[in-house]
Amino acid sequence: MLGSRIWTLYTQYSAALQQAVGIASKDVDANVRPIYQFAEDWQVLGPFQIGTREAVWGADPLELHGGFRALEYSEQAMFKSSSAFNATVQWSTLKAKLSDPRQTQQASADLSVDFSHIDWRSLQDVYGWPALQWQGWARGEIFVQQGVGTITLALHAEHVLEFWVDGKHYFGGDWYGYGRAASTLHLQPGRHRIDIRLVRDVRRDGANDEPVVNVRLRMQGQGALVQAVLPETNGGYNPYNGILVSDIVGDANGPFASPYASVTLRNDAQVDAHVYSVEANHNQCEAEFVGSAPIELVAGQTRPIAFRIACIPPAVGRGPLRVTFKYHLGDVQLTRLIFAYALPPVRDLYAPQKMTFMHPGGMVSYAVLRPPSLNAHCETGSNVSAPVLLALHGAGLEADSDIVRHALDDLPDLCAWTLFPTGVTPWSGDDWHTWGFADVEAAIAAIPDWIKQVGWEGPGVDVDRWLVTGHSNGGQGVWYALTHRPDKIIAAAALSGYSSIQNYVPYSLWRTADPAKTAVVQSAMNSYRHELLLENVKGIPIVQQHGEKDDNVPPYHSRLLSQMIEQAGAVSDYFELPGEPHWWDGVITTEPLKHFLRQHLNTGGPAIDKAPINLRAFTVVSAGQGTVAKHGVEIQQLLNPGQLGKLHVEYDPLTLACFISVSNVQSFRIPPWFQDCDFIDIRGQRLAELPVSETSGTVLTQHNNGTWLYSSPEPTLPPRQGRQLGALDAVLGTHGAFYITHLSPAAQHVALQVSRNLCQYFGADTTITDNYHEAKAANGSNLITIAIGTDLPASTESPIAFLDSRLEIKDEHYYSSLHAYPATNHLAAVWLRSLPDERLELVVWGADEEGLEIAARLVPLMTGTGQPDFIVADQTMLWKGLEGTLALGYFDVWWEVSKNSYFT
Template identity: 80%
Template sequence: MLGSRIWTWYTQYSAALQQAIGMSSNDIDANVRPIYQFSEDWEVLGPFQTGTRGMAKRSVLQKAVWGADPLELHGGFRALEYSEQATLKSSLAFNATIQWSKVKAKLSDPRQTQQASADLSVDFPHVEWRSFQDVYGWPALQWQGWARGEIFVQQGVGTITLALHAEHVLEFWVDGKHHFGGDWYGYGRAATTLHLEPGRHRIDIRLVRELRRDGATDEPALNVRLRMQGQGALVQAVLPEINGGYNLLSGILMSDIVGDANGPFASSHASVTLRNDAQVDAHVYAIEGNHNQCEVEFVGAAPVTLVAGQTKPVAFRIACVPPAGGRGPIRVTLKYRLGDEQLTRQVLAYALPPVRDLYAPQKLTFMHPGGMVSYAVLRPPSPNAHCGTDSNVSAPVLLAMHGAGLEADKDLVRHALDELPDLCAWTLFPTGVTPWSGDDWHTWGFADVEAAISAIPDWIKQVGWEGPGVDVDRWLVTGHSNGGQGVWYALTHHPDRIIAAAALSGYSSIQNYVPYSLWRTADPGKTQIAQSALNSYRHELLLENIKAIPVFQQHGEKDDNVPPYNSRLLKQLIYEAEATSDYHEMPGKPHWWDGVMTTEPLKHFLRSQLNTGGPVVAEEPPNLQAFTVVSAGQGTVARYGLDILQLLNPGQVGKLRAEYDPLTPSYSISQSNVLSFRIPAWFQECPFISVNGQMLAETPESDGITSQVVFRHSNGTWLYSSTASDLPPRQGKQLGAMDAILSTRGAFQITHLSPAAQHIALQISRNLCQYFGADTKITNDYNEARAANGSNLITIAIGRDLPTTPESPISFSNSRLEIHDQYSPYPHIYAAANHLAAVWLRPLPDERLDLVVWGADEEGLGIAARLVPLMTGTGQPDFVVADQTMLWKGLEGTLALGYFDVWWKVSRGSYFT
């Protein structure tokens, strides 16, 4: 805790202290001394190759997530001391040799008593970057290294509490304690809480330069910002940030006010993100609004617990007497307990929510399936919308997905389609929860899209809308850059909901953004499994799903961010998939330009698809004699109601091709790697249906409206399913690779089963909040977490702490881990030597999952925790076993990895050493 003594300043520092914080007596007023500060002098070791792809979002972090730090061969950077004579080997430098160097940080004004910061710019001008790039392209401009500095805490102030934000950093060590996750994108959402004694504290930060975030320059420098805040309050409201500075507009996420000052909120959902900086748990037991102005209530049960050091969003509902701001700022008061103390924390909306015209783009809040509040920007159909004369028309949804690093609430996104006020559509700008859209608009980000669409009918009731209705099952999807990639994902994974699509400057897949090169060598048996875990991102393999959907493509000829090759390739592959697209490459245009979302060809396309009411999603293929459905195994994929439910071999795509013979009449279905699928009701009107040449038995009794499930029996025959128990147990939201854990339907339940695992539980909770905006509940009661309704679990265990389950083929003890493989007569046994680590999925009822994070000891647990899904592009399959060598070998340091099939058995093709 901070007492008044913290703000007592020393009038003089010794020369030694001045040197420790890197300042001379001339730098600071003698009467103004910082209580805490970073050092000015930093020791740097690097560069080393990163061995990953270039511009593909987040995937450059694959090496960092899997480890692959060459210094771990020497015990890690933390084990090395600065020496002008010391040399190490690096493939990036002349003579394959590097030495230590030093860099000075730019420190914040010491008169800022609320925070201290250090800005580092690190480069290596002696490296021949240009010649390297001439051969290897963009990936040559990426590198990694380490930097060491100090945090100085003034003598005489006692233990102080600091919130450390490590912007553009993924991992760091403070006083020998490892912190993985950091704040790679500078969100500022979930700081690391430190409790530091007076004196010097060593901090080592890992430097990883990535092109998408840091840019392509002749001298590829990396800019890092470290920031500390002294905490006077024990429970802090985390304020959102704009451009690295505090955004004091609001500590509360809430909807806009609709119509005029007396109008309602667009939605009653709101939230505030809290961080507990105390060293004991906080229990928020009550929430109150302004007296006689606003009423608030928790969404979910109270109390809301924040364990020591945890950051989490707290969801609530708010309703105010009109006008909402008539009595000044909106205030929300939180009451909480710390031990026997009862305390309060007030959060203010320093500026009132904007008042938006009924037809203007407006912020709409809603509940994400993960149990926290998210938002989108919604523009209803205007009075000028060309929706025809039918008073009962239901307009489709126009989804406009933003690019990387953008907030949907910023003018650049919010007003991107202002030139098209006449569209007969509900225009929706979703966020994907974060400016980087969670996970590239995939599992987590697309769940946000679906929740935003589902919130439109609630908005209609909330504001008393009397205009056109909404058809939540008909979408026109568009997006730019990463949003353009999101268009390809939506097209290939949800084709039955899409009436048309416009992909603008989007990359074809994260694997193809730039070529893979400079990877650290690994056994091809391992790399193919890591690659196949990303199959849902390989849109090039899934283009047969888009047949008969109108597609518009646009790309700037001079785009040096997403090369136009991506769109040109997809144009070719769409043609080869017997589909069509209308491609426009804009001469001389870069990646972004004013009006990129409203070019004349694009406006014509949008109006032609929407202002006639838009094409209706067909319940059966119009004039199609044949069509194909392709699935990468991430959930279900349907085309014209023909729905692939389960694949035989995970990690491989599955296909169904249906062909109609009008002479018989019959439908012939051929399949590849499909175990079960659903046939639509209109199929059942056909008297003959065959699968791989086998005629199905007579169609079961049905109402002619519902679909029927067909599955492959263990004897190889194809049968209609009579009950759900006919199908293997791994279904629905359990499908996919390890990132299926992101399909939670409630706050993540994080269970640590020993005090030694608490630090990792807190780290995982912080990372989920930082990178996904996710809510988590941390507990040491496994049974309580397992019973949580709808939620997925993350179980943190060391040795024998972990409860066994009969469904999992992985068993363990203090000294070893066993994997029971149906294709091997003997179990695969891995001893606990060298800090054994493992992560794997286990099934729970109701399509829920339990992600086990296990270590034979504390060091092994820290290794395993790196592999919890954090960012896209890292490629974790269903299970991974590794040891300490993974920290410097990366993927090659794994001992076993692979998939579980739909019976929760180890699948064929998994890798074991």
């Protein structure tokens, strides 16, 4: 029940609220017929060919005919398709499974679409899993009852990437079924057409013999500021009805494991909302925003609201946890109550427990932490610091689920801080890469805060020594950690992980494109090519485990990596368990794994050797995503992005000389132990008396004439560095909530779409504004600029500009040539621009509104899509896919177009 004070506020402002939201006050008898519902009858067209993660690039053959939205149902119409007999497909119909029409809170439609007449087996026999992926379209209707006025609905489109409602395009949908960020619709009484693009993906849907796409559409009638998570999705991520909060530690009198909490809210009104106050359980708990107030939610926006909370003990008898937000909706003051069913559970001090922390992206995330138990076999002494045991979950799992939380219960004696990160989402944001791994590192950094919060008196934590393990997608995350953070890892156990995203479900059925374009896209995913980075794992103890009968991630992946590890001069122990599938009870704690974990944790673990003593030689490999260090030698910048960089060090103990050879490296740092070298030889250039700092080492940079220069302690490097390195998804390395700025009213819809997608797929927070200069000056935050035509502010540091009705790209590598693309055929482009302090601006630009819609597709959304630093395309991309691009490529460390870029 609502409290009397809140109920008074609610009744006082209900009339104003209805006017602001646009819901008529006329009562409707829901027992006669529902106010809103989906149609039962749907029309379907397909299947058509689609490659792995290709849909972001368009690649829809129906766009050649003006798009599915321009077609009308016809039993006689035929369309060319490489998937079907006689190379043609026709329309078909199906019936959706609808929710009970007597429900007044929501309406749903479940569609199960298959094409049983297609010979999928013969296609799979030739092309493998990629043949089980297809695309198509389905058309239905939404009915709104007459006499209710304009109604506000929140539409969740689960397992859908894009759809159209009444001719308006919505891109992003809810591909993984998170239920985090719905699309807000304002519909008048009558019939409303909805067209849904169906895309089957093996990584998401599995490799079944009958490849079905299951879509669920849900809509709810809404008020203004509402909780964004539906009740039926309040599993691990929001176990307390949408309030993300830490567990209580120790007993009923214990504190929260962390003070950080969060509620995801959506503004379904047609005016902006400003949240200015947060309160929790009056006279029992205190709450305050993490950042400044008021917090703005523009009309239709979803945001995670971060706050701190503390309650007086004891927990028993305090009752449910209640958080109240006060906000303005236009000139109206309102209150929103988020009501939890109960307080968080009380966890024993030594039990796995949820702790919350701030993700670098400016929102609250969580991890499950298990401190060293009383039975842990740790060395005694006041200065004992145990390493971190990272356990990375697989795709579709929550760290707070029982299957993850208790995965290592059979090993209570480990001398380690066992940490189950979430990666922000069940799919770890981006497969434990830029966004997901930033979450891992933030969770590790939060352990000392937990120690202070609960008054821990046991072993300390060494946040720079990790043993990393993981299963399935988490096993792939182990390979990412090994190849990108080798200096942090004392040992690793990769379980049933795939070798690379490109090797898992191959990209063989993408629409045909110029191989020069394909090469750029594939190179943009080099950080996922673990097979090419295995020289970084040399010297690290590794165990691999895989089930022989795994039909999810075939054991071929682990077998291949086992072979390639040996070829890279490294060592791993490989165990393939006869008859075992992808997952079974105890997969994380088999006897070989128990022995391995105890061996490297309960004996103090091997030291991370910063010097190459006994190694004589080692190699560091970088894919260009941030920096990579091995034995303290850190590759900082590459000469040619999109191409691997390598640095090889040989140490001669007789002459005390260090020989360094480099390939595609612009700058690197050498650590203090290089002081022991009598001299350093870099590709024949001898450097004597090198001033190596005792703390930070020395950075060497290659001059344009090929000679190497050094500086210490603070180097002057080319301007693109640190968080700016990588492909287009480097923008995910923001420090603070993203700023999204739209520079004209026509761009607002796309700005809202980008914000919704970042929240849906990454759990990210965004600030939407039309003040470009305010957004550009935001401290730490990366900026996404949504612009049409001449709206875009110029940048003297960027080689791309819109001038004289054409988009121009200055290319210094080829006689200072200028590539120009006229603003015709809905020209579209995305590219990165530099901001101070390693910040980035992602420009999303269209010559017109249609071009802007095309460009917005290329904002990073899901892994494996391969966007480089800049892309120029036109309307033909919607049906040609990658081949419809006009230019794509990279910027080097000087923010100039790289020589391996592509231009028509």
